[in-house]
Amino acid sequence: MRPNQPSLTPAGEVKRAQPPTLRDVAEAAGVHAATASRALNPSTRRLVSAETARRVIKAAKTLGYQPNPIARSLKTAKSSTVGLVIPDLTNPLFPPIVRGIEDVLEAEGFSAWIVNTDNDPERERVRIDSLRSRQVEGLIIATARVDHPFLEALHEQGVKMVLVNRRVENLEVPYVTADDATGIALAVRHLADLGHRRIAHLAGPQGTSTGVVRSRAFRHAIRDHGLEDDPSLIVECARWNEADGATAMRELLDKDDRFTAVVAGNDLIALGCYDVFAERGISCPDEMSVVGFNDMPFIDKLRPPLTTVGVPHHDIGAEAARMLLDCIEEPERRPRSLLLPVTMVVRDSTTHPRPLPSP
Amino acid sequence: MRPNQPSLTPAGEVKRAQPPTLRDVAEAAGVHAATASRALNPSTRRLVSAETARRVIKAAKTLGYQPNPIARSLKTAKSSTVGLVIPDLTNPLFPPIVRGIEDVLEAEGFSAWIVNTDNDPERERVRIDSLRSRQVEGLIIATARVDHPFLEALHEQGVKMVLVNRRVENLEVPYVTADDATGIALAVRHLADLGHRRIAHLAGPQGTSTGVVRSRAFRHAIRDHGLEDDPSLIVECARWNEADGATAMRELLDKDDRFTAVVAGNDLIALGCYDVFAERGISCPDEMSVVGFNDMPFIDKLRPPLTTVGVPHHDIGAEAARMLLDCIEEPERRPRSLLLPVTMVVRDSTTHPRPLPSP
DNA sequence: GCGTGGACTGCAAACGAGTGCGGGCTATCA
DNA sequence: TGATAGCCCGCACTCGTTTGCAGTCCACGC
Numbered sequence: 001m002r003p004n005q006p007s008l009t010p011a012g013e014v015k016r017a018q019p020p021t022l023r024d025v026a027e028a029a030g031v032h033a034a035t036a037s038r039a040l041n042p043s044t045r046r047l048v049s050a051e052t053a054r055r056v057i058k059a060a061k062t063l064g065y066q067p068n069p070i071a072r073s074l075k076t077a078k079s080s081t082v083g084l085v086i087p088d089l090t091n092p093l094f095p096p097i098v099r100g101i102e103d104v105l106e107a108e109g110f111s112a113w114i115v116n117t118d119n120d121p122e123r124e125r126v127r128i129d130s131l132r133s134r135q136v137e138g139l140i141i142a143t144a145r146v147d148h149p150f151l152e153a154l155h156e157q158g159v160k161m162v163l164v165n166r167r168v169e170n171l172e173v174p175y176v177t178a179d180d181a182t183g184i185a186l187a188v189r190h191l192a193d194l195g196h197r198r199i200a201h202l203a204g205p206q207g208t209s210t211g212v213v214r215s216r217a218f219r220h221a222i223r224d225h226g227l228e229d230d231p232s233l234i235v236e237c238a239r240w241n242e243a244d245g246a247t248a249m250r251e252l253l254d255k256d257d258r259f260t261a262v263v264a265g266n267d268l269i270a271l272g273c274y275d276v277f278a279e280r281g282i283s284c285p286d287e288m289s290v291v292g293f294n295d296m297p298f299i300d301k302l303r304p305p306l307t308t309v310g311v312p313h314h315d316i317g318a319e320a321a322r323m324l325l326d327c328i329e330e331p332e333r334r335p336r337s338l339l340l341p342v343t344m345v346v347r348d349s350t351t352h353p354r355p356l357p358s359p
Numbered sequence: 360m361r362p363n364q365p366s367l368t369p370a371g372e373v374k375r376a377q378p379p380t381l382r383d384v385a386e387a388a389g390v391h392a393a394t395a396s397r398a399l400n401p402s403t404r405r406l407v408s409a410e411t412a413r414r415v416i417k418a419a420k421t422l423g424y425q426p427n428p429i430a431r432s433l434k435t436a437k438s439s440t441v442g443l444v445i446p447d448l449t450n451p452l453f454p455p456i457v458r459g460i461e462d463v464l465e466a467e468g469f470s471a472w473i474v475n476t477d478n479d480p481e482r483e484r485v486r487i488d489s490l491r492s493r494q495v496e497g498l499i500i501a502t503a504r505v506d507h508p509f510l511e512a513l514h515e516q517g518v519k520m521v522l523v524n525r526r527v528e529n530l531e532v533p534y535v536t537a538d539d540a541t542g543i544a545l546a547v548r549h550l551a552d553l554g555h556r557r558i559a560h561l562a563g564p565q566g567t568s569t570g571v572v573r574s575r576a577f578r579h580a581i582r583d584h585g586l587e588d589d590p591s592l593i594v595e596c597a598r599w600n601e602a603d604g605a606t607a608m609r610e611l612l613d614k615d616d617r618f619t620a621v622v623a624g625n626d627l628i629a630l631g632c633y634d635v636f637a638e639r640g641i642s643c644p645d646e647m648s649v650v651g652f653n654d655m656p657f658i659d660k661l662r663p664p665l666t667t668v669g670v671p672h673h674d675i676g677a678e679a680a681r682m683l684l685d686c687i688e689e690p691e692r693r694p695r696s697l698l699l700p701v702t703m704v705v706r707d708s709t710t711h712p713r714p715l716p717s718p
Numbered sequence: 719g720c721g722t723g724g725a726c727t728g729c730a731a732a733c734g735a736g737t738g739c740g741g742g743c744t745a746t747c748a
Numbered sequence: 749t750g751a752t753a754g755c756c757c758g759c760a761c762t763c764g765t766t767t768g769c770a771g772t773c774c775a776c777g778c
Contacts, residue, residue, distance in 0.1 A: 019492075022735060032758045037736060044737085049756060066492040070438070071734030073429045074763050089457055090656065095449040099475065111493075114473060116458065133425040134470075271660060297449065301630060303662030380764060391728050396766060403767090408726060430764035433733050721778090728771080736762085746753080 020063040028059040036060075040067070073135060082324060083131035084112045086142045087119045091268075092296045093313065094142065097164060100317025101140060108325055110137075117143050119239070125150060132159070138324045144168050144175075145207045160331070162324045164316055167209040167337075174327070174335040176320040180210060180293075181217035183309035183342040187263050187291040188221035190307070190344055195352050196261040196289065200233040202248045202273070204240050204265030211236070214265055214293070233259055237269055245272025253280065260288065260353035267292035267299050270306055270349075289350040305347035312340050379422040387418040395419075399426070432494060441683060442490035443471045445501045446478045450627075451655045452672065453501065456523060459676025460499060467684055469496075476502050478598070484509060491518070497683045503527050504566045519690070521683045523675055526568040526696075533686070533694040535679040539569060539652075540576035542668035542701040546622050546650040547580035549666070549703055554711050555620040555648065559592040561607045561632070563599050563624030570595070573624055573652070592618055596628055604631025612639065619647065619712035626651035626658050629665055629708075648709040664706035671699050 026036035038044040039056035117124040144166035163175035204211030237244040264270035270292035292308035385395035398415035476483040503525035522534035563570030623629035629651035651667035
């Protein structure tokens with residue numbers, strides 16, 4: 001039945017190609033499987049004598065015994081596994097976060113199942129259900145929207161989770177995000193220092209907390225610096241990508257030609273601006289300054305290198321993972337969230353505004 | 360003991376918060392668990408009467424029954440899981456491949472464990488061991504080197520695997536790669552057509568099949584077009600990244616200033632060239648043309664947009680996954696490999712050579 | 719009327735590890 | 749010497765599912 005049948009030794013016993021099991025170890029050490037189990041598990045080792053523990057451990061090592069995590073999970077109802085829910089892995093924002101998460105999980109003996117939702121709620125539901133049926137012990141979620149009933153339902157069912165990059169309104173769930181408000185304030189100050197007075201904002205989707213926080217911070221910063229406070233200078237992008245960034249930029253240019261700088265909701269939206277500049281022959285930064293957000297990999301290689309707000313992606317992932325592990329270990333702890341510091345990364349997409357042509 | 364204790368109904372029975380099990384379904388349908396199992400599994404459903412199958416399925420649906428994959432794996436020794444071994448997820452080459460893999464796996468009810476090796480052999484060994492102990496049914500490997508004893512050992516132990524982007528010498532293991540040789544031939548022809556006669560090559564590491572195949576194809580193409588065949592124009596990069604690409608480019612420029620174009624082993628190496636151009640005030644493409652390889656995301660946004668060889672990353676992943684599933688389903692089939700077609704993507708980093716300054 | 723066969727279904731034993739419980743042994747003390 | 753406590757260790761069951769085997773029931777044919 002099995003492709004490679006167990007071969008018979010001359011003595012007639014079956015030589016198993018299968019990896020050794022706990023019983024094999026026990027037998028080799030001359031003890032019962034239960035004893036072997038206790039000897040191998042540090043937290044129960046005190047229940048066996050030092051001598052037998054030593055024998056069992058040695059036998060395990062010589063046999064190359066590896067505990068079967070599936071059997072262990074079945075018995076303990078713990079999987080040492082968490083789910084990681086992101087919109088799309090090919091968005092360069094996420095790989096560094098994922099690495100941060102995995103680096104922490106790995107150190108604790110955990111692993112992550114990654115699922116992509118493509119921002120489709122139905123797909124998200126299906127994929128999360130599948131994660132839960134795989135007995136994940138918690139979820140790290142990067143797809144949260146401001147109003148997200150499904151996540152609320154999960155939370156009420158007691159599913160442990162941590163949000164990254166996003167928050168959900170009225171939901172007592174820990175989150176880890178960059179300090180978006182400060183980042184935007186830094187960006188606006190940078191432009192104001194350069195002399196810009198009329199600054200536009202291509203806001204991210206207002207269905208995401210990130211979009212809301214950043215655009216609110218933008219309005220505050222404009223007022224704090226006494227800059228031109230014109231609501232029509234704020235346009236919302238439907239999604240966080242280049243195409244929608246370009247669309248918003250075109251809309252903005254069509255109705256107003258007097259602003260000299262743009263704060264983009266994130267780097268991809270800034271990329272969309274670049275596309276429109278190319279279309280319309282606008283030179284950046286001479287005619288228009290742009291600031292992005294995130295400092296994505298390779299964004300420094302663009303034409304021109306993008307001035308942006310640097311975000312500690314790896315740390316965001318790492319902190320989120322650590323926080324989720326904390327929640328798993330002590331379920332009674334109350335949620336604690338984290339805002340990670342950002343930095344202003346000045347490159348070549350921003351400069352002094354060109355004096356307006358005299359009329 | 361358990362944090363949320365099972366609550367008691369007025370009747371005194373225990374209301375379990377736990378998800379329903381197969382026995383619950385069986386009980387609800389008035390049959391034995393074995394029968395329920397057969398009814399729920401399409402391939403054994405013919406063993407039970409249509410009527411009971413209907414009852415069981417209905418009961419499962421009303422209870423919201425989800426089979427426990429852990430218990431199933433323990434019994435069947437199949438995990439519906441494969442391992443995916445890559446050097447580093449933050450290399451933009453991999454996310455599209457990963458998506459291709461997951462799209463196929465998901466459709467077949469499989470999932471992937473992703474591990475990053477950072478090209479460290481020891482780390483690779485540990486991570487693959489951990490995958491195996493998690494009972495993965497096969498591996499997709501993107502970290503293969505030309506000489507890779509560990510992979511050979513795995514293969515001899517009967518571990519099913521598929522290589523992506525790479526091959527291993529003398530190893531009968533299926534692989535899926537881009538048609539590297541044709542890609543390089545296209546790149547050289549493109550430069551030859553533009554009038555370049557003296558073309559350099561920043562080869563990838565010769566410890567990887569990709570590096571070997573591409574540099575061999577480069578030498579062939581140079582001869583086929585009757586171009587200047589100077590071995591000193593080929594420099595090997597230690598790794599496939601920007602820093603090593605830049606190092607190689609500096610070395611090349613220091614010893615020869617008469618070549619007018621470079622074929623980079625991949626896009627990241629080409630990025631390294633860009634850095635050196637900036638350092639030394641060389642203008643691209645006016646003074647030096649560059650061709651990359653892979654057509655990474657966002658590489659079209661560079662200064663200047665990179666001419667490169669387009670590779671169907673998503674398809675590579677998808678085909679590799681399909682191939683692995685085939686190997687799992689019919690272990691006796693002989694290995695079959697795949698070379699996927701590439702395309703020439705001409706952008707602005709290549710142009711006619713500038714006539715050499717008259718002496 | 720009895721044997722035969724086919725169609726279902728239940729029983730019980732697995733898969734590999736973890737764990738409450740009890741039994742055996744030794745040491746200690748009266 | 750006998751009772752007791754304490755330390756180790758093994759027995760047996762459990763997690764949820766699959767599956768070989770055996771049994772039941774009914775219909776059919778000789």
